[in-house]
Amino acid sequence: MSRPRIFIDREEIARKVAVLAARIRADYEGKNPVLIGALKGSFVFMSDLVRALDMPLAVDFISVSSYGNGRESCGEVQLIQDLKGPVQGRDVLVVEDIIDTGLTLACILENLKKKGAASVKVCALLDKPSRRRVPVHIDYIGFTVPDRFIVGYGLDFNEGYRYLPDVCLLEDDC
Ligand code: PRP
Numbered sequence: 001m002s003r004p005r006i007f008i009d010r011e012e013i014a015r016k017v018a019v020l021a022a023r024i025r026a027d028y029e030g031k032n033p034v035l036i037g038a039l040k041g042s043f044v045f046m047s048d049l050v051r052a053l054d055m056p057l058a059v060d061f062i063s064v065s066s067y068g069n070g071r072e073s074c075g076e077v078q079l080i081q082d083l084k085g086p087v088q089g090r091d092v093l094v095v096e097d098i099i100d101t102g103l104t105l106a107c108i109l110e111n112l113k114k115k116g117a118a119s120v121k122v123c124a125l126l127d128k129p130s131r132r133r134v135p136v137h138i139d140y141i142g143f144t145v146p147d148r149f150i151v152g153y154g155l156d157f158n159e160g161y162r163y164l165p166d167v168c169l170l171e172d173d174c
Contacts, residue, residue: 004151004161004168008143013125013153013167014048016142020123021052023140024093027121032056033091036083038108039063041097044154044162045125049095060085064107077107088116097154098126098145101133109136126150126167143167 037046039061050059063081092112099105105122112120123140130147151157152164161168 003171004164005171006166007150007169008167010165017048017052020140020142021049024123025053025055028055028091031091032058033093034058034060034087035093035095037061037095038104039081041154041156042095045097046095062108062111064104066103077103079107079111087112089118091119092117094120094122096122096124098128098150099124099136099138100128100131102136103134105136106134
């Protein structure tokens with residue numbers, strides 16, 4: 001494989017990030033939320049989003065994997081790196097690059113529920129609803145995408161392509 005082809009270019013992503021940030025800033029006015037990035041894919045979106053938000057907030061990260069090796073299980077997904085800080089009583093915004101089956105997000109939400117967050121919302125740059133296996137609510141969605149193999153802007157194929165500045169399709173999938 002495969003030369004990636006641009007699907008959503010960097011300018012369109014930047015415009016969407018600004019729109020999402022404006023909505024989130026308005027909804028969290030006067031609050032000091034904790035943004036939780038789901039590793040690894042969300043790291044690019046997360047970094048653009050927090051700078052677009054330009055408001056008081058904290059960041060933390062969580063890592064779950066469908067491949068196991070974890071300490072704690074949420075069905076088919078394993079928690080492999082928990083949050084560093086407490087979220088009890090905090091307003092939490094989970095930041096994801098993409099929601100596919102929903103299993104990763106469901107695991108993260110279950111984890112946060114146990115920790116006693118005051119509120120939990122979800123922001124995903126990309127939503128692929130045709131692949132959903134468990135119902136999950138997403139409060140802020142950037143783009144709804146078809147069931148194609150997407151890489152770039154943090155998303156990988158075998159750990160490659162995360163560095164691409166645009167959201168791309170792998171050529172074999174075009
Ligand atoms: C991707 C993405 C989401 C998850 C969504 O992560 O970053 O976290 O898949 O898929 P789901 O809705 O089917 O659970 P991945 O497990 O590929 O790990 P990565 O972020 O490290 O690439």
